[in-house]
Amino acid sequence: MLYRDLLPLPRELRKLRRASRSLSGFVLLLGLSGRTLGLGHHTVLFPENYDAEFDAVFGPAARPVPDPTLYISNPADDTVRPPGQEAWFVLVNAPRQGQVNWREPGLADRYAERLLAKLADRGLDVRDRLRFAKTITPADLQDRTGAVGGAIYGTSSNGARAAFLRPANKSVVPGLFLVGGSSHPGGGLPLVLLSAQLTAGLVGSEKHR
């Protein structure tokens, strides 16, 4: 975003144009009455055809994944759920905003219904326990975080050269630093913390004009 919206792209960073972005995600936040017997904190429910999921997210005809892998977080933590109820965070892989227009009226709600049906297909029918449901689409992630298209991990990590396509922590403007998932060394919380550590070490280590 810095080199797209705020600063001209410097010659030495033109390689950034070749970088592809990582995938996004679609989130369902569910408030459920009652408790689900035997459901742990973390659950991953895989689809029958895992390859089809990758085709839907990364293929030329990107679309909301019809039958996605479903990740469910169901924390046994009374600070995030009322007594006798559950607060689920459900995450599926999704194409970025732009590949799919997640702002299309009704799309997020229709897709949420589909995911609830898929949960039911895989043995977790919670539709009659729903007290609350909220969606977070790739467009919402883009709006909230500034990540282009709602890409969760900045530029894609695919390929041996991907690491070299990320912008360095020191920008072309003296005293301006880049930190976080879209800069070196990459996305995901462990790497973002490493990025912060590296950048903290750079700040003040150079003479500024």
Ligand SMILES: Cc1cc2nc3c(=O)[nH]c(=O)nc-3n(C[C@H](O)[C@H](O)[C@H](O)COP(=O)(O)OP(=O)(O)OC[C@H]3O[C@@H](n4cnc5c(N)ncnc54)[C@H](O)[C@@H]3O)c2cc1C
């Ligand atoms: C649904 C989801 C699930 C994920 N799951 C995992 C996981 O299980 N494990 C993992 O390692 N990683 C996960 N990630 C990725 C991880 O969250 C990111 O890699 C990480 O948060 C990136 O950190 P960041 O500091 O670069 O950006 P962010 O965490 O996005 O922080 C950027 C902050 O800057 C603010 N901001 C943006 N623009 C402005 C502005 N103009 N002025 C002021 N503030 C602004 C935003 O509001 C935001 O608070 C997940 C991401 C998502 C979206």
